[in-house]
Amino acid sequence: MKIQQPSRRRFLIQAAVAATALPLLASLARSPAEAQALKKLTADNAQAKALGYVDDASKSSNAAHKAGSLCSNCQFFTASTGACALFAGYSVNSKGWCSAWAKKA
Numbered sequence: 609m610k611i612q613q614p615s616r617r618r619f620l621i622q623a624a625v626a627a628t629a630l631p632l633l634a635s636l637a638r639s640p641a642e643a644q645a646l647k648k649l650t651a652d653n654a655q656a657k658a659l660g661y662v663d664d665a666s667k668s669s670n671a672a673h674k675a676g677s678l679c680s681n682c683q684f685f686t687a688s689t690g691a692c693a694l695f696a697g698y699s700v701n702s703k704g705w706c707s708a709w710a711k712k713a
């Protein structure tokens with residue numbers, strides 16, 4: 609029994625380290641690939657149409673659009689990848705806009 613405790617303890621420590629480190633390593637390894645995998649969002653995308661997305665906010669005719677609101681200052685935008693949390697798998701133009709725009713905190 610005494611012989612098994614260090615082994616069990618070691619196993620539990622290794623399992624805890626693996627449980628903590630593996631997701632972190634996976635996310636670090638995945639980030640560049642995900643950035644490359646993003647497709648550019650176009651206005652003909654069904655969800656983009658529904659939200660009135662435009663590649664150039666200055667050309668929006670949507671009544672909800674307010675001057676100065678851009679993807680780049682929206683809380684859903686990730687500048688490093690161009691990703692938008694609302695359009696999984698796509699990148700949006702930093703000068704774009706859609707009706708889900710919310711001011712970045």
Ligand code: SF4
Pocket residue numbers: 661678679680682683684685692693694695700704705706707708709710
């Ligand atoms: S939610 Fe924000 S970042 Fe995404 S497309 Fe709309 S305005 Fe741009």
